[in-house]
Amino acid sequence: MSTLVVGLNHLTAPIELRERVTFSVETNREAITRLSAEGTLREAVIVSTCNRSEIYGVGDGEEHTLSAVRNFVCDFHGLDPRQVDGCFYHHADSAAVRHLFRVASSLDSMVLGEPHILGQVRDAFLLALESRTTGLILNQLFQKAGHVGKRVRAETEIGLRPVSVSSVAVDLASKIFGRLGQCSVLVVGAGEMSELTLESLIKRGVRQVTITNRSFDRAQALAERHGGRAIHWQHFIGILTTEDIVISSVQSDRHILLREAVEKSMIDRDHRPLFLIDLGLPRNIDPETREVYNVFLYNLDDLQSAADSNKEERRKDLPKAERIIEEEVEKFLRWQARLHLEPVVKRLRHKIDHIRQSELDDHLRKLDRLTDRERRIITALSHAIVNKILHEPTVRLKSSLDEQTLQTVRRLFDLDGEE
Amino acid sequence: MTLGLLNAAAILCYLISVGGYLGLLLGRRPAFGRLATGSLLLGMAVHFLALVHRSTVTGGVPYKDFYGSASLFAWMIALVCLLLELRHKQKAMSLFLVTIAVVLQITSAILQNIPVGARAGVAGWLFAFHVNVTMFAYAAYAISFIASMMYLIQYGRLRARRPGGWLSLLPSLDLLERVNLTSAAIGVVALSTGILTGAIWARTAWQDTPLHWDAKITWSLLTLIIYTLYIIVQKRKGWRGPRSALVAVGGFLVVVFSYTVVNLYFSKSHTFF
Numbered sequence: 015m016s017t018l019v020v021g022l023n024h025l026t027a028p029i030e031l032r033e034r035v036t037f038s039v040e041t042n043r044e045a046i047t048r049l050s051a052e053g054t055l056r057e058a059v060i061v062s063t064c065n066r067s068e069i070y071g072v073g074d075g076e077e078h079t080l081s082a083v084r085n086f087v088c089d090f091h092g093l094d095p096r097q098v099d100g101c102f103y104h105h106a107d108s109a110a111v112r113h114l115f116r117v118a119s120s121l122d123s124m125v126l127g128e129p130h131i132l133g134q135v136r137d138a139f140l141l142a143l144e145s146r147t148t149g150l151i152l153n154q155l156f157q158k159a160g161h162v163g164k165r166v167r168a169e170t171e172i173g174l175r176p177v178s179v180s181s182v183a184v185d186l187a188s189k190i191f192g193r194l195g196q197c198s199v200l201v202v203g204a205g206e207m208s209e210l211t212l213e214s215l216i217k218r219g220v221r222q223v224t225i226t227n228r229s230f231d232r233a234q235a236l237a238e239r240h241g242g243r244a245i246h247w248q249h250f251i252g253i254l255t256t257e258d259i260v261i262s263s264v265q266s267d268r269h270i271l272l273r274e275a276v277e278k279s280m281i282d283r284d285h286r287p288l289f290l291i292d293l294g295l296p297r298n299i300d301p302e303t304r305e306v307y308n309v310f311l312y313n314l315d316d317l318q319s320a321a322d323s324n325k326e327e328r329r330k331d332l333p334k335a336e337r338i339i340e341e342e343v344e345k346f347l348r349w350q351a352r353l354h355l356e357p358v359v360k361r362l363r364h365k366i367d368h369i370r371q372s373e374l375d376d377h378l379r380k381l382d383r384l385t386d387r388e389r390r391i392i393t394a395l396s397h398a399i400v401n402k403i404l405h406e407p408t409v410r411l412k413s414s415l416d417e418q419t420l421q422t423v424r425r426l427f428d429l430d431g432e433e
Numbered sequence: 434m435t436l437g438l439l440n441a442a443a444i445l446c447y448l449i450s451v452g453g454y455l456g457l458l459l460g461r462r463p464a465f466g467r468l469a470t471g472s473l474l475l476g477m478a479v480h481f482l483a484l485v486h487r488s489t490v491t492g493g494v495p496y497k498d499f500y501g502s503a504s505l506f507a508w509m510i511a512l513v514c515l516l517l518e519l520r521h522k523q524k525a526m527s528l529f530l531v532t533i534a535v536v537l538q539i540t541s542a543i544l545q546n547i548p549v550g551a552r553a554g555v556a557g558w559l560f561a562f563h564v565n566v567t568m569f570a571y572a573a574y575a576i577s578f579i580a581s582m583m584y585l586i587q588y589g590r591l592r593a594r595r596p597g598g599w600l601s602l603l604p605s606l607d608l609l610e611r612v613n614l615t616s617a618a619i620g621v622v623a624l625s626t627g628i629l630t631g632a633i634w635a636r637t638a639w640q641d642t643p644l645h646w647d648a649k650i651t652w653s654l655l656t657l658i659i660y661t662l663y664i665i666v667q668k669r670k671g672w673r674g675p676r677s678a679l680v681a682v683g684g685f686l687v688v689v690f691s692y693t694v695v696n697l698y699f700s701k702s703h704t705f706f
Contacts, residue, residue, distance in 0.1 A: 168462060175601065186596055189587070192607030285673045287606065304592070308674045316594045 015056065016075035017151060017350075019110040020083045020102060021068030024124050027101040034091050037062035039141060045069075045090055046147040054082050057152040059142040061117070063134050065124055070114060072151045075106035111346050114155060115339045118163035120173070127173035127328050132163040154349065162342045169338060170331040175324035179317045180211040182324070183291050184218060187259055190287055190310060198222035200257040202250055202271075203264035204236050207293045207314075211261050212240060224257065226250040228264070254279035258286070263293035270294075273302040280306055291317070351417065358420055359408055361429045366404060370396050436490070439483035440504075440542040446476030447511070447535040454528035458602060466524050470515075473531060477511050480538070484508060494564040500541040505565070507537035509572035513616070517576060521612055525604045529579050559634045567627035567653075571688055573620035574660070578685035580613040581678040588675050606674075613681055614667060617660045624657055648699035652691035659684040 022035060037045060037060050046058040055071035062068075069087065073079045084102050088095045105113045116122045118135045139156035142148045148156070167173045176185045184194075191197050197220045201212055204227055216223065223242030226249070227233035233244040245253065254260070254276065264270055271290070280288065285308050292299040292313040304311040374396050378389060411419065424430055453469025456462065487501060488494060494505075514530040587603045590596065603609075628650065663684060667677035696703055 169460065182596070186591065189591060189596070189601075189603075189605050190607070192605040192611075281670065284668070284670050287674065307671070307676075310591055312594060320594075320596050 015072055015151075016107045017070070017072055017110045017155060018075055018080065018083075018104065018106040019068055019070050019113050020080055020087070020104045021061075021066060022098075022101045022103065023066035023068070023122065026103055027098075031093075031098060031101055032065070032067070034093065035067045035087060036064070037067060041090075042138070042141055043145050045086075046142050047145055048090075049083070049086060050147045052086075054079065054086060057149040058147045059138055059152055059156060061135055061138040063131065066117070066122075068117070070110070070152060070155070072149065080104045080106075108343055108347055111155065112339060112343045114159050115162045115342055118159040119166035119335055119339060120163070121166075121332070121335055121339070125177060126325070126332070127167075127177070129167075129173055132160065132167075135163070136160055150353070151350070155346065158342060158346050162339060165342070166335045166338050170334045172328045172331045172335055175327055177321050177325045177328065179207060179293075179314065179321055180214045182317045182320045183211050183261075183312070184214045186310070186312065187215065187289055188218065190289055191258060194218045194220050196221055197258040198224065198256065199259045199261065200250065200253065201225045201236070201242075202260060202262040202298070203227055203294070204232060205263035205293060208261045208263040208291075209236070211291065211293070215259065216240060220259070224253065251275050251279070254288070255282040257288075259289045259291065261291045261293065262298040264298050266294065266298060267296065269298060269300040271299040271303065273300050273306060276303045276306050276309060280309065293317075351420075354417070354420055355411060358423060358429060359411060362423065362427055363404060363408075365427060365429065366400055370400050436483055436486055437542070439479055439486060440538070443476050443480035443483055444535060444538055444542060446472045446479060447531055447538060450476060450531050451528065451535060454524060454531060457524060458528060469524065469527065469531075470518060473511060473515065473527070477508065477515070480504075480508050480511070488561075494561045500544050502568075503537045504541040505568050506571060507534040507541065509565075509568045510534040510537070510575055513569070513572040513576050513619075517612065517616070520615065521608060523604060523608065525602065526576070526579055526583065526612070530576060533575065557634070557638075559630055560638070563627055563630040563634055566623050566630065570620045570623035570627055571692065573616045573623060574656075574685050574688045576616040577613050577620060577660075577681050580609045580616065581681040581685075584609040584613065584678045585675055585682075588678075610667070610674075610678075613678065614664065617663055617681060617684070621657060621660050621664065624653060624660075628653055628657070647703060648695055649691065649703035652687065652695050656684060656687050656691060659687060 022032065024032065027035070042060045042062060046060055049055045049058040049069070049071065055069075055073045057072040059070045060068065061070065067087075069083055071083065073083075084104075085095055087093075087102075088098060113122070114135075118132055120126060120128050120131045123131055135156070139148070139152075139160075142152070176182045187197070188194060194215065197215075199212065199215055199220050199222070201208055201223070204225070212223065223237070223240055224245055225233045225237045225240070225242050226245050226247055227236070228247050230244065230246055233247075236242075237244040251271070260271075262271065276288070276290075287308045287310065290299055290303065290309065290311045292311065295314060297313055299311060299313070301311070301313075303309060374393060378384070378392065381392075384392070407423075411423065449472040450469045453465045453467075453472060456465035457469060484505060487504070491501070494501075510530055511534045514527050514534070517530075518524055518527060583603055584606060587606055587609065590603075591606070604612075631650075659680065663677055663680045666672040666680065672680075
C-alpha cells in the first residue's frame with residue numbers, strides 16, 4: 015500500500031481548467047465517499063482551493079490506480095481525459111508525503127508564506143474525517159502536515175513580512191500607532207487598492223472610518239458598505255485634524271493635498287503622528303509633505319518596493335523550510351515503516367511457531383512412553399530453538415526499517431499467503 | 434569565596450537570559466522568551482543573595498566603591514526590565530537591558546575588592562533605602578534611554594521609507610513612547626524620594642557637623658528637572674515625538690555624567706552611587 019496524490023495546481027493547469035475541477039464542501043464529500051466506496055482508494059482526502067485540487071489517498075501505487083483516480087476526477091467533472099493531458103501531476107510514497115508537507119507550509123503556493131493554506135488543508139482533512147474516508151495512514155499524514163505547516167511558520171521567516179501593498183500599509187500603521195483600535199481612517203477617493211487597504215485596516219480594528227469622494231453618492235455607497243460615514247469633498251481637509259491614517263487614491267492631475275494644508279492641520283492636531291498613504295497615480299499628495307514633523311508619507315512605489323523586498327526576504331528562508339520538511343518526511347516514513355514491520359514480524363513468528371507446534375505434536379505422538387517432565391523439557395527445547403533463531407532477524411528488521419528487506423522476508427517465508 | 438560563586442552563578446543565568454532574548458529576536462520561538470525570563474528571574478534571585486552577602490561582609494550598602502555600586506545597578510536594571518515585561522507584555526527591549534546588566538555585573542565581579550567593616554555613621558535602614566531607591570531611579574532612566582534610542586531609530590526608518598530589514602522587529606512608536614513615559618515617571622518619583630530620604634538622613638546623622646551642599650545634589654536636581662520637563666512636554670504641541678525623545682536622551686546623559694564624573698571628582702559624600 016502506498017500514499018499517493020493526484021492533482022493539478024496553478025503551475026500545471028490554466029485557470030479555466032482549475033475552475034472546473036474545484037470541489038465544494040458537498041461535492042468534496044460526495045467524491046471522497048465514492049472514491050473509497052468504489053474501492054479505488056482505501057483512504058481519501060481532497061484538498062481544493064482556488065489554486066489547486068488534489069486527491070490524497072492510500073492505494074497501491076501502480077499506474078492503473080493513478081489513472082483510475084485521474085479518470086474519476088474527469089468523470090466527476092464531466093471532462094474529457096484527453097483534454098487535461100499533462101495538467102495532472104501525481105506522486106507516490108515519500109514524494110506524496112513531501113508534496114503535502116510543502117503544500118501545508120505554503121511552499122507550493124502562489125504567494126510564498128501565505129497563511130490560509132494551512133487552514134484549508136486542515137478543513138479538507140476534517141471533512142474527510144467526518145465522512146469516514148480516512149484511516150490510519152491519512153490521519154497520521156494530515157496531522158503531521160498541520161504540525162509541519164506550523165513548524166515552518168514558527169521557525170522560518172517565510173510568513174513574517176507583509177508582501178502586498180495593502181498589508182505593508184497596515185503593517186506600517188501598526189508600527190506607528192501600535193494597536194489600531196484607537197485610530198481613525200479617512201479614505202479620499204475610492205479605488206480597488208484603497209478599498210483593500212481599508213478592509214485590512216478594519217480587520218485590525220480601526221475605531222472610525224470616514225469616506226469622501228468628489229461624488230458624494232459614491233462616498234455614501236462605500237461608507238455604507240464598510241460601516242463608516244461619508245463627508246462632502248470640500249470638508250475633507252478640515253477633518254485632517256482628527257484622523258490618524260489617510261488613504262488617498264484620486265484621479266487628478268494636481269496634488270489634492272499640499273504641504274501647507276498638512277502643516278496647518280498638524281498644528282491643530284497637537285502634532286500627533288499622521289500616516290498618509292498615497293495610492294494615486296499620478297500622486298495625490300505633495301511629496302514635500304514628507305518633511306513635515308511627525309508625518310509619515312508613503313506612496314504606491316514605496317509600498318510596492320517594500321513588498322518586493324519582503325518577498326525576497328521570504329525566499330531567503332526557503333532552504334531552511336525545505337530542511338524542516340525533509341526532516342519531517344523522514345520521520346513520517348519511519349513511522350510508516352514501523353507500521354509495515356509489525357505485521358510482518360507477527361506473521362513470521364506465527365508461521366514458525368505453527369511449524370514448531372505441529373512438528374512437536376507429531377513427534378510427541380511417536381514417543382508415547384515419555385514422562386510428563388520429559389515432555390515438558392522437549393517442548394521447552396522447541397521453544398528455545400525457535401526463539402534463538404528468530405531473535406537476530408527480528409532485531410535486525412526492526413533496526414533497518416527498510417521496505418526492501420521487508421519484501422525479501424515476506425517472499426522468503428511466503429508470508430503474504432496467510433492473513 | 435561564596436561571593437565569587439554567587440556572582441558567577443548570577444552572571445551565568447544572565448548570559449543564558451541574553452542568549453534566550455537573542456534567540457527570541459532571531460528565531461521568534463516563544464520558548465526562548467520563557468527561557469530568557471526564567472533565567473533572568475533565577476539570576477536575580479542569586480544576585481540578590483550575593484548583594485545581601487556583600488552587605489553583611491561590608492556592613493553597609495555600596496556607596497563608596499564602584500564595584501558594589503555597579504552590581505547593585507545591574508540588579509536594579511534587571512528588576513526594572515522584569516517590571517517592564519509585566520507592564521507592557523513585550524520583551525523586545527529586554528535583550529539590551531539584560532546585556533547592560535550582565536556587563537555591569539561582570540565588571541563588578543572581576544574588579545571587586547571588598548572593604549571590610551562597617552563605617553560609622555552610614556548605617557541604618559534609611560541610608561540603605563536612600564541608596565537603593567536612587568539606584569532604582571537610575572535603572573528606570575536607563576530604560577527610558579533605550580526606549581528613546583529605539584524610538585529615534587524607528588522614527589528615522591519609517592520616515593526614510595525603509596521599513597524592511599531586521600529593524601522591522603523593533604516595537605511600535607506608540608509602545609516605545611509609553612514605555613519611555615512610564616519609566617521616566619517612575620524615575621522622577623524614585624529620584625525625588627532618594628533626594629528627600631538623603632536629606633532627612635543627613636540631618637539626623639550629621640547633627641554635629643554643619644550641613645554642606647554637595648555637587649551631587651545639584652546634578653540630581655538637574656536630572657529631576659530634565660525628566661519632569663520631558664513628562665510635561667512629551668504630549669505638547671511641537672514636542673510630541675522625536676523631539677521629546679531627545680529630551681529623554683539628554684536626561685540620561687546627565688545621569689551618566691552624574692554617576693561617573695560627578696561621583697569621582699566633584700562630590701564629597703557620594704563617591705559611588
